[in-house]
Amino acid sequence: xxxxxxxxxxxxxxxxxxxxxxxxxxxxxxxxxxxxxxxxxxxxxxxxxxxxxxxxxxxxxxxxxxxxxxxxxxxxxxxxxxxxxxxxxxxxxxxxxxxxxxxxxxxxxxxxxxxxxxxxxxxxxxxxxxxxxxxxxxxxxxxxxxxxxxxxxxxxxxxxxxxxxxxxxxxxxxxxxxxxxxxxxxxxxxxxxxxxxxxxxxxxxxxxxxxxxxxxxxxxxxxxxxxxxxxxxxxxxxxxxx
Amino acid sequence: xxxxxxxxxxxxxxxxxxxxxxxxxxxxxxxxxxxxxxxxxxxxxxxxxxxxxxxxxxxxxxxxxxxxxxxxxxxxxxxxxxxxxxxxxxxxxxxxxxxxxxxxxxxxxxxxxxxxxxxxxxxxxxxxxxxxxxxxxxxxxxxxxxxxxxxxxxxxxxxxxxxxxxxxxxxxxxxxxxxxxxxxxxxxxxxxxxxxxxxxxxxxxxxxxxxxxxxxxxxxxxxxxxxxxxxxxxxxxxxxxx
Numbered sequence: 001x002x003x004x005x006x007x008x009x010x011x012x013x014x015x016x017x018x019x020x021x022x023x024x025x026x027x028x029x030x031x032x033x034x035x036x037x038x039x040x041x042x043x044x045x046x047x048x049x050x051x052x053x054x055x056x057x058x059x060x061x062x063x064x065x066x067x068x069x070x071x072x073x074x075x076x077x078x079x080x081x082x083x084x085x086x087x088x089x090x091x092x093x094x095x096x097x098x099x100x101x102x103x104x105x106x107x108x109x110x111x112x113x114x115x116x117x118x119x120x121x122x123x124x125x126x127x128x129x130x131x132x133x134x135x136x137x138x139x140x141x142x143x144x145x146x147x148x149x150x151x152x153x154x155x156x157x158x159x160x161x162x163x164x165x166x167x168x169x170x171x172x173x174x175x176x177x178x179x180x181x182x183x184x185x186x187x188x189x190x191x192x193x194x195x196x197x198x199x200x201x202x203x204x205x206x207x208x209x210x211x212x213x214x215x216x217x218x219x220x221x222x223x224x225x226x227x228x229x230x231x232x233x234x235x236x237x238x239x240x241x242x
Numbered sequence: 243x244x245x246x247x248x249x250x251x252x253x254x255x256x257x258x259x260x261x262x263x264x265x266x267x268x269x270x271x272x273x274x275x276x277x278x279x280x281x282x283x284x285x286x287x288x289x290x291x292x293x294x295x296x297x298x299x300x301x302x303x304x305x306x307x308x309x310x311x312x313x314x315x316x317x318x319x320x321x322x323x324x325x326x327x328x329x330x331x332x333x334x335x336x337x338x339x340x341x342x343x344x345x346x347x348x349x350x351x352x353x354x355x356x357x358x359x360x361x362x363x364x365x366x367x368x369x370x371x372x373x374x375x376x377x378x379x380x381x382x383x384x385x386x387x388x389x390x391x392x393x394x395x396x397x398x399x400x401x402x403x404x405x406x407x408x409x410x411x412x413x414x415x416x417x418x419x420x421x422x423x424x425x426x427x428x429x430x431x432x433x434x435x436x437x438x439x440x441x442x443x444x445x446x447x448x449x450x451x452x453x454x455x456x457x458x459x460x461x462x463x464x465x466x467x468x469x470x471x472x473x474x475x476x477x478x479x480x481x482x483x484x
Contacts, residue, residue, distance in 0.1 A: 039259075203256055220255075
């Protein structure tokens with residue numbers, strides 16, 4: 001059975017202006033690979049209501065899961081919850097369960113649950129909450145859309161709670177070989193191997209270190225025996241490789 | 243006049259598996275912001291011919307420029323050139339000008355221009371070449387699509403040559419203030435400012451350092467005077483900020 005598929009939406013003007021370097025996509029990619037869910041596409045988009053609605057509809061309709069990061073804080077530019085709700089045809093307002101979580105958190109810290117902070121209790125009807133062990137304000141799952149915070153520590157903590165609840169497939173097995181020859185020297189052999197072994201994917205990633213040109217060759221498949229067979233052939237082809 | 247718009251396609255299975263962390267998107271975002279071109283969207287996609295064709299059509303049709311990174315090396319998984327050519331309705335084959343550049347490069351280094359390396363001379367008909375001062379194999383511009391390498395040093399060198407040839411608009415001016423208060427405390431004031439000054443965009447980015455909750459507030463506009471006006475009001479609102 002093929003693995004479940006996923007897409008990601010990274011939401012935030014600060015990513016597209018270059019001010020902030022996104023790290024959530026790479027973190028999600030690694031976690032999904034381990035869990036046996038295939039990340040097929042990621043999009044970085046701006047804090048624009050109509051744009052978020054359109055992309056959520058496109059990507060949630062064409063994948064088993066859509067993960068989003070960003071735009072669920074207390075400020076005026078945090079508009080993800082309403083946009084996801086609209087995309088999925090749900091109403092969105094302050095929800096009592098989310099408000100209670102925030103109230104308890106701010107009571108503990110002696111801060112006021114003011115109108116701005118209360119924005120973080122806006123959760124679409126029918127959504128289930130995703131726990132935020134860092135700063136309380138929850139994410140949520142609505143249909144197949146998982147809405148999480150943009151701050152990396154919070155995103156990662158939310159994902160850690162969410163992922164075990166999602167059904168994964170066979171995790172991808174990968175092995176790699178560092179060949180100290182340029183890609184152009186080994187490309188023909190790799191191409192022959194790829195044709196002979198369609199059950200694995202073979203990727204080649206060039207590097208230059210201390211003036212030396214080399215290639216990291218990565219073999220990936222859900223079939224561990226197939227990876228080992230191809231790795232054996234590669235070691236025979238490139239006996240000097242490590 | 244509004245600035246030209248742009249989108250980016252980051253092409254490569256290794257990005258979506260989490261094996262490689264993309265840095266080209268952030269580099270492009272910063273360079274375009276300085277040059278006065280608005281990056282509206284970025285997509286990370288896999289090495290799949292039909293997918294690349296579809297995304298190139300969608301994004302080149304809806305933006306003034308599309309920048310791509312990845313998939314133009316010598317190995318079997320480097321399929322970007324043909325896919326971009328198909329998306330734009332151009333033929334693609336070994337071109338003499340690109341072959342001459344590669345021949346001269348490998349003659350200098352005493353290496354053979356073998357069949358695999360010759361794949362890097364596949365350039366669509368009608369495309370202009372983008373110089374590669376690092377490893378010779380050129381990128382290309384076809385219509386409004388700029389095709390560059392995935393290796394960051396090469397991507398950055400290609401962009402440095404390409405960008406001055408593209409018409410930019412007014413660069414975005416930004417200023418920021420570090421407020422040592424949580425977002426929830428300052429959100430209402432920021433929202434009022436945003437409503438009063440639609441000519442600027444105001445973003446708030448929370449941070450936690452040494453247990454201290456704070457917010458970096460960023461004001462952005464092409465109008466430098468407007469940025470200064472809003473920054474003055476913010477300094478009055480948050481006199482303790484830096």
